Amino acid sequence: MVVRRVLPQFIVSLVIILMLIFYFFYINDDVAKTFSADDKALSDWAVIISSFALIVGGVDIFRFHLTQLRRGGLKQAPFSVVTLIAELTMVVFGAYGLALSYLNPALGITITTQPQFRWLYTYVYAPSDSAMYSILVFYIASASYRAFRVRNPMALLLLIVAIIVMLGNTSLGALIWPGFLPLRDWIMTIPNTAAFRPITIGAGLGVIILGLRMLVWREVSWMGRRE
Amino acid sequence: MISWEVLGAWLGAALVVWIYSFVYRDNVFYKFAEHLFVGVAAGYSISLALDSLNRVAIKPLSTNPAVSWHYVIAIILGLLMFMKYSKKYYWLARYGVGVNIAVGTALALRTTPMANIVRQITATILPLWTPDPVTTLNNWLLVLITLGGLTYFLFTIFPKKPEAGKPSLPYYVYRVLYTIGIYGMMVGFGALFANTIMTRVGFLISIYLQYLQPNAWASITAALLAAIAIIAGIVMGRSRK
Structure with a gap:
């Protein structure tokens, strides 16, 4: 129980307190330098651990599709093979680039500049990513039809503002009426800023409360399954 | 001889069309593109x-181990995350997750009070009477919409309307601020919605500009062939049904 639940929570509280001390407390210049170095070290630790978390995520996808290969049947198996081969290929080229950066540094090749890796990124990842992201425009079109049906004054206001902002963002809007651009700028600077200010304050309060809950061991959902 | 760039343009164009074919209905080409994308993205x-x-970690450790030795602890904590696959020792992964969450929380606790609360409040404390009427109007709007939004979100204890007689002054004040808050947020959401649409449309256009334009003929041919293949696949699928 102690090593499974208490010690991890204790480490969380300890690291939070240490990082808050490093940031807010000033004793003298030497101590401040040490605090700054320790603070950077802890931030680097988080980067290192996050990198491992990304790798764990990749391994999870690999394991999932291996299972699909065994149990998914003929309908799913070919697609899982595509995912597995694509993931492996990308990792192999990336690792090859990393190895080259150590074995032959004169070439100046790293993971992201390895030619095959770059090719896969430029011609497979980048267009697919953009297409996946932009495909949502069609769903937004249907969502906007529902949202823009004027049923009350609030919906009418939302519709008018959305039309002004959209026209203000395009050159067509400026051709129709030159005032769309300054009107859009005013909407974004005054009412939009004011509307999102309370949301920002509310989110800030939420973050502080969550942090305090972590500090006093009230928030345990991050530990996953219960014993 | 087809160069790798032209081949890439063909593949990129085909992938875009295969992914867009989902707008009509789910099909084998979309599934292929989707799974390829998931694999490549994971890799x-x-x-x-x-x-x-x-x-x-690795470079500092290899170049200056005397200073960077502590990264070994972080690497061990990172490696412990793989213990989540073990049924017996899954709890060891909590140490790595814990440190990460703690650093994230501490960073948020350090910056949020100032950025999300104090600065927002100080930015709202504005002069409500200025020589310039436009500035005065803007400042009034900023203050009222912010107060209205706060009334809507945070001060959620609404003064009750008495069953008989006139409602109290706080009731009216609260009601007015509440309504201003809702209307202000509608303006904000309208602007957000419009910006989201414009971003997505921008991506749609950028796909053509970035990936299809450099090898226009190869890309257009590839896109047409991919579209024909999708239509043929859908027609064949229908006739089989």
Whole structure:
């Protein structure tokens, strides 16, 4: 129980307190330098651990599709093979680039500049990513039809503002009426800023409360399954 | 001889069309493109993680171990995350997750009070009477909409309307602020909605500009062939049904 639940929570509280001390407390210049170095070290630790978390995520996808290969049947198996081969290929080229950066540094090749890796990124990842992201425009079109049906004054206001902002963002809007651009700028600077200010304050309060809950061991959902 | 760039343009164009074919209905081409994308994206994430590990931990450890020795602890904590696959020792992964969450929480606790609360409040404390009427109107709007939004979100204890007689002054004040808050937020959401649409449309256009234009003929031919293949696939699928 102690090593499974208490010690991890204790480490969380300890690291939070240490990082808050490093940031807010000033004793003298030497101590401040040490605090700054320790603070950077802890931030680097988080980067290192996050990198491992990304790798764990990749391994999870690999394991999932291996299972699909065994149990998914003929309908799913070919697609899982595509995912597995694509993931492996990308990792192999990336690792090859990393190895080259150590074995032959004169070439100046790293993971992201390895030619095959770059090719896969430029011609497979980048267009697919953009297409996946932009495909949502069609769903937004249907969502906007529902949202823009004027049923009350609030919906009418939302519709008018959305039309002004959209026209203000395009050159067509400026051709129709030159005032769309300054009107859009005013909407974004005054009412939009004011509307999102309370949301920002509310989110800030939420973050502080969550942090305090972590500090006093009230928030345990991050530990996953219960014993 | 077809160069790798032209082949890439063909593949990129085909992938875009295959992914867009989902707008009509789910089909085998979309599934292929989707699974290829998932695989490549996962591999890309792993490679980026390796790159980051190399830059932040491995290189400092190999060049200056006397100063960077403590990164070994972080590497061990990171490796412990793989214990989540063990039924017996899954709890060891909590140590790595714990440190990460703690650093994230501490960073948020350090910056949020100032950025999300104090600065927002100080930015709202504005002069309500100025020589310039436009500035005065803007300041009034900023203050009232912010107060209205706060009334709507945070001060959620609404003064009750008496069953008989006139409602109290706080009731009216609260009601007015509440309504201003809702209307202000509608303006904000309208602007957000419009910006989201414009971003997505921008991506749609950028696909053509970035990936299809450099090898226009190859790309257009590939896109047409991919579209024909999709239509043929859908027609064949229908006739089989």
